[in-house]
Amino acid sequence: MAFLLKLACVYKMSLALGNTRTAQLPPNVNRILLVKNLPFKITSEEMFSLFGKYGAIRQIRIGNAQKTRGTAFVVYEDIYDAKEACEHLQGFNVSGRYLVLLYYQTNHKPRKTNLSMEEERVEQLRQQYKSMARDDDDGLDG
Numbered sequence: 850m851a852f853l854l855k856l857a858c859v860y861k862m863s864l865a866l867g868n869t870r871t872a873q874l875p876p877n878v879n880r881i882l883l884v885k886n887l888p889f890k891i892t893s894e895e896m897f898s899l900f901g902k903y904g905a906i907r908q909i910r911i912g913n914a915q916k917t918r919g920t921a922f923v924v925y926e927d928i929y930d931a932k933e934a935c936e937h938l939q940g941f942n943v944s945g946r947y948l949v950l951l952y953y954q955t956n957h958k959p960r961k962t963n964l965s966m967e968e969e970r971v972e973q974l975r976q977q978y979k980s981m982a983r984d985d986d987d988g989l990d991g
Contacts, residue, residue, distance in 0.1 A: 904930025
């Protein structure tokens, strides 16, 4: 019984001290961080030394095309490491630039639909269900 009481005290203290390994994470948190506003000449070694302080890194992808310069993806092995890095490095100054960190969301862009084609499909479904409703009302109970 004393062991359980001690365990409960340790758990409460860890929550009070900010140990979030046991806390439930928000749904937008994941292992992939999108890093913006990086210096254009940052090396992968510098990225690993900066982000590796917070946990094991699976992969770092630094943008090198004209549109992707200054951005990178950092993929952590553990979601809690990614959360800790995001909390600590948000606004961190690297070579005079303040980092912007976001959790990467794969489904953030809604699919564009052709409105006229969608209206046509809805009308076809209406006609189909109208004919099905007429078939059910033919008086034959079966």
